[in-house]
Amino acid sequence: MRSSRGVEIKTPEQICAMRRAGLVVERALTAVGEAIGPGVTTAELNDVAAETIAAAGALPSFLGYGARPDGTGGFSGVICASVNEEIVHGIPSDRTLAEGDLISVDCGAILDGWHGDSARSFAVGEISPEVAELSATTKRALWAGIAAARLDGRVADISAAVEDASGEYGIIEEFVGHGIGSAMHQPPDVHNYRVRGRTPRIVQGMALAVEPMLTLGAPDNVTLEDEWTVVTLDRSVAAHWEHTITVTEHGVWVLTALDGGEEILNELGVPFGPLAD
Known part of the structure; x- marks a missing residue:
């Protein structure tokens, strides 16, 4: 592992370790999705994810x-469970989901010291x-961003x-994607909107979390008194989709x-580039 201008560059073996962590996250989100329904609490969904990760x-x-x-003030959930006007960082609780x-x-x-990070929006x-x-649309925006990633291109x-x-739709600007690897949040930022200036080039060994957040109304938002949950000011519904990606010499x-x-990459005409799966 090395660093390029503050961006952690992983070896192929370390990227494969991240893939294993990513699959744990994928299984946890799939299990949560299967448990979602009217009358289920977000705390119960948190338990499902916790059990899947531990297993x-x-x-x-x-x-x-x-x-x-x-030791105080840390996030108290295994998942962020953000409902309707909650954009991100919703704390699992006894809130009951409704039709x-x-x-x-x-x-x-985290598996063997490496992180995976992903998000999905589910209908109840x-x-x-x-x-x-x-x-x-938020999911399409995610995949459009992923499809734009290529070696020697830029994060922008x-x-x-x-x-x-x-x-x-309203684009949330205060919360962005990020580099990821031996820590969950690392440089570089991956904005969900055009940015000025030169951003890092995409090179082999870089891992990025791409995560658009869109709203039905205005993007203005506020963090609640719990110091975590971010909601839309106009209480319009928000959606959030995320994947962790890398780009190899073969593709994304x-x-x-x-x-x-x-x-989906094949549908978008983007080369698929696994190292080992």
């Missing part, structure tokens, strides 16, 4: 994250067409592609997708 011999990335030196809700679940896991029963389209290429695919590899992203 894989991994640790949750989020639990205790951000704790102060005295028509949209819940965004963000999950991270039947949701309105406008909310369904919001989530679908991902950001521009995400913005272009986001349509007229989505470390947190079961098939490595092969199906």
